[in-house]
Amino acid sequence: MEKKNISLEQGNGGREMNDLLNSFLGNLYRGDKWENFTNDSATFELPNKDTLCFTTDSFVVNPIKFPGGDIGHLAICGTINDLAVMGADPVGLSLSLIIEEGFDIETLNEIMGSINKISKEQQIPIVTGDTKVMEKGAIDKIVINVSGVGITKKIIDEEIITGDKIIISGGIGEHAVALLSQRFDFQTQIISDSKSIYLEMKKIRNLIKFAKDPTRGGIASVLNEVSNEKGIEIELEDSKIPIKKEVRTACNLLGLDPLELANEGRIITIVSKNNSNKVLEELKKFNEMAQIIGEVKSTSNKQGKVILKTSLGSRILQMPSGKIVPRIC
Amino acid sequence: MNIYLKKIEEIAKEFDNRTITIMEVCGGHTNTIMKYGIRDILPKNIHLISGPGCPVCVTSQKDIDNMIALANSGIPVASYGDMMHVPGTKLSLAKAKSLGADVKMIYTATEMLKDENKHRVFFGIGFETTTPMTAYLLEKGICVYSAHKIMPPPMREITTKTKVDGFIDPGHVACIIGSKVFDELKVPQVISGFKKEQIIRGIYKLLVLIKEGKNEVINDYTEVVKEDGNPKARKIIRDNMKLIDSEWRGLGILKNSGLEPKNDKINAKIKYANILKNVKSFSNPACRCGEIIKGLCEPKDCKLFGKVCTPQNPIGACMVSETEGACGIAFKYVK
Numbered sequence: 043m044e045k046k047n048i049s050l051e052q053g054n055g056g057r058e059m060n061d062l063l064n065s066f067l068g069n070l071y072r073g074d075k076w077e078n079f080t081n082d083s084a085t086f087e088l089p090n091k092d093t094l095c096f097t098t099d100s101f102v103v104n105p106i107k108f109p110g111g112d113i114g115h116l117a118i119c120g121t122i123n124d125l126a127v128m129g130a131d132p133v134g135l136s137l138s139l140i141i142e143e144g145f146d147i148e149t150l151n152e153i154m155g156s157i158n159k160i161s162k163e164q165q166i167p168i169v170t171g172d173t174k175v176m177e178k179g180a181i182d183k184i185v186i187n188v189s190g191v192g193i194t195k196k197i198i199d200e201e202i203i204t205g206d207k208i209i210i211s212g213g214i215g216e217h218a219v220a221l222l223s224q225r226f227d228f229q230t231q232i233i234s235d236s237k238s239i240y241l242e243m244k245k246i247r248n249l250i251k252f253a254k255d256p257t258r259g260g261i262a263s264v265l266n267e268v269s270n271e272k273g274i275e276i277e278l279e280d281s282k283i284p285i286k287k288e289v290r291t292a293c294n295l296l297g298l299d300p301l302e303l304a305n306e307g308r309i310i311t312i313v314s315k316n317n318s319n320k321v322l323e324e325l326k327k328f329n330e331m332a333q334i335i336g337e338v339k340s341t342s343n344k345q346g347k348v349i350l351k352t353s354l355g356s357r358i359l360q361m362p363s364g365k366i367v368p369r370i371c
Numbered sequence: 372m373n374i375y376l377k378k379i380e381e382i383a384k385e386f387d388n389r390t391i392t393i394m395e396v397c398g399g400h401t402n403t404i405m406k407y408g409i410r411d412i413l414p415k416n417i418h419l420i421s422g423p424g425c426p427v428c429v430t431s432q433k434d435i436d437n438m439i440a441l442a443n444s445g446i447p448v449a450s451y452g453d454m455m456h457v458p459g460t461k462l463s464l465a466k467a468k469s470l471g472a473d474v475k476m477i478y479t480a481t482e483m484l485k486d487e488n489k490h491r492v493f494f495g496i497g498f499e500t501t502t503p504m505t506a507y508l509l510e511k512g513i514c515v516y517s518a519h520k521i522m523p524p525p526m527r528e529i530t531t532k533t534k535v536d537g538f539i540d541p542g543h544v545a546c547i548i549g550s551k552v553f554d555e556l557k558v559p560q561v562i563s564g565f566k567k568e569q570i571i572r573g574i575y576k577l578l579v580l581i582k583e584g585k586n587e588v589i590n591d592y593t594e595v596v597k598e599d600g601n602p603k604a605r606k607i608i609r610d611n612m613k614l615i616d617s618e619w620r621g622l623g624i625l626k627n628s629g630l631e632p633k634n635d636k637i638n639a640k641i642k643y644a645n646i647l648k649n650v651k652s653f654s655n656p657a658c659r660c661g662e663i664i665k666g667l668c669e670p671k672d673c674k675l676f677g678k679v680c681t682p683q684n685p686i687g688a689c690m691v692s693e694t695e696g697a698c699g700i701a702f703k704y705v706k
Contacts, residue, residue, distance in 0.1 A: 227479070354567065355407070363683060
């Protein structure tokens, strides 16, 4: 039998990563009290009927500092966001650093400064942690793992029906383009959307049926996941999807699809028709580009399906696959 | 845009059911065409086919095997992302990397200048669009394995082998070489931008040329493409590289269609000739990438397409790039 090795694509947040996770998740011992293993946070019902949410995430990003943030800011916000989209109030975080020998202390201090600032601003304390230093070359600069726990009275997971609206909380692709501008050394006004979405979620969480933060794989990945998991058909209107002109231009130049690019401070949510304008109004207070971008067309599609209506017709929006790389020509 | 679609419908009728075949040379154009389903909304007698405009797809199997051989011999190499995944005879550069070879994926050629290992060999691929950056590396003394190719020769070859009534010319290439160069092909051509509206307008203008029997080139991308292109980019290529006969996947060896370093000391093919002389290459006979590049068949005509050959497991080069490869794009948008 051919020897197989892990490839970079198996960590891309798309089809290959899902296949890898599915190949071993079923074999892990999970006890009988935890649920929601494949969601943003696993959940555990407490004796008082509140639900404890628990999440963890490791952060590697190149470059480690980018317009609008750095790896520390990203790590704290990312973990808070994974709790917030479940409907939880985050109560504490852990911080684990793995640092490459030779790493610049001043940069480390800047990263720790970002971590401390966002933790204080959000009033979510860092309560435990760990630090390791590895030999030069054993890892690339720094890896940050943040875990978090939160508590909620109700997890956001309502029944989705035909006619429900899809809402995005702001322009997409800004984090990825901010990063790419550093890698490709092009000038842009775009800064990363990296931020905590906890306050936004607090405002809307009682009005919505489903929420996710569209990170790796972008909205294409999240909507394919939810359509597949819930057996629903989603139709998006291309012209309604908010994308800043600079993001669109950068994507055209590099041959990338903004729908597949990572966001680090956006919420994509499914809302009943009746609540949709109210939710949109709340989200617009945080970002005026928030928009209703589509709706649920059917709830009896076993495989799930995401359709993108364009000015010339429509096409299937597929789950991203492979590593996102710019065009060569 | 509807105006041009309507105009296309009208002019298509004037061809009296004669099928008009238009080749879009550039993979970027193929991407827009597939993404927006432009083929499906054109009249039945207007047939669009993809050409040899994906740098990854036209790179020969031999060049890929040679790069893998260098990497497996302990020579550090670097390549653009999509090139990492094109299968060689036994494995790809990505596979060689996962097995321990020092293969670095880079986003831009200038990353080579920051690399700690000054002996790393850069796998230079692409047409006139990416060649200036490789030429810049050569100017800085970086060793290059060049599979760079220039565009008009394969288009000339295709006009002799395939029935093509006109070309949508490669817009990015035209930025560098200019619009004049395409005159020599003596077939109707339009240089078009990459937006769906621009492509549809380009198709209409091309149909007018075909209808009137004019073997002319219309530059419909004047905001970017000038008559004499980009002289500075051409100079750096000329200063550092020389024309050679080059092997194209599907098209074979085309005279004066490739470029390699002028300085033999930083030409990896010469520097590492002792390693490369033993490399053997074999293509999968079932793979039809060669015919797809020539416009002789479409991705769906290949028995491997979407079954054994997928973006996760590409058998042929055309399946690798989802932004420029005909099969990769077709898999993503049509399947």
